[in-house]
Amino acid sequence: MCANAFRVLGVASSASHAEIKVAFRALAKEWHPDLHHGARKVAAEEKFKQIQAAYQRLLNTHDEAARPSGSVRRKSRNPYGGKSQYGEAGKAGYDPFKGYMNFNASKETTDVRTRVENARHQRMLVCAGAFTVGLLAVMMTSRRDQKKREKGExxxxxxxxxxxxxxxxxxxxxxxxxxxxxxxxxxxxxxxxxTPNIRRTKSKARTLDGRNADDAYRARQQGHRT
Incomplete structure (x- = not known):
């Protein structure tokens, strides 16, 4: 199978991964179905499938050879990490970044979290300091005013x-x-x-029967109480 794959790509069996990749790109560009028309397009599609299959075969063989001995092959080539290695999404141990292009955001995330926590602590210290200074100023002012009050100032x-x-x-x-x-x-x-309390003068308003409005109101209130 590997010998056939080397023959399809037109490279020697001792070719490196870079040489295989260059040959695959050149053949894929030459036999891409979109570049052909009519009956030739059908043949180009078959040739393109053979090129892809050969390249994938050699790529898998190269990965197996580069893997250290005794290592367990992953069942999934999911770049975000398969279920067997990191656990299901949403559960403990799932890391969507680990294993993908060697990207690890833990250090950057930790640095951002540290900066945010430091900024929050600084704001808390500033607020506590301002409150303490204000409280001391109020206490000192109160003592000073109390002494002036005792002196009559x-x-x-x-x-x-x-x-x-x-x-x-x-x-x-x-x-x-x-x-x-x-x-x-x-x-x-x-x-x-x-200012002495100014007594409210008696209202001059009159009811329909000629009584003073205040007297009528008081009489009505006394009647309700009885």
Whole structure:
């Protein structure tokens, strides 16, 4: 079979793999069916099949001779690795790159993963450092303002939306958890005395029977309670 294959390709039995490849390409270009027409095309197709079969035979023989002794021949020539060697796709041990053109992406993948992890750690350190610096600044500012408050350089004040000015915060406001968030420390020269509570004047609105609207509302509420 091998002697016939050498004869079909027109090379000597001692020809190297490179010489066999050159001869195959030359014959394939000469006898390719697309380059012939009519009755000659049928003969070219048969000749082309013989050339391909001979080249494949010599290629397999060359691979077997180059394989180390004692090695197990793979059942599949799948360039991505056969099922018997790497396991089924999706299962542990399957590597679609190993064995294909000697391509191994594990080192490159590891380098990329390492760079990503290092960048993430650096961002975490920067955020932690910024948070720590901000917390220390707030604590130092709070201590400084507390000392000034004890000396009378700062007073508790809140912004009155009605009078549009800073006024002294009442004690009830400081005790309330929600209202105390509106209290700030301000210099005494910026703060005014608290505005006295302005009592709401009685409404002048009247009902259809001539009663005051506020009195009618209170009477209606008392009636509901009873």
């Amino acid at each position: 700062l007073v508790d004040a809140y912004w009155n939306q009605v009078t549009r000015r800073w006024e002294i915060a009442p004690a009830t406001m400081l005790k309330d958890p929600l209202l105390s968030t509106m209290v700030h420390l301000k210099p005494p020269e910026m703060v005014h005395k608290a």
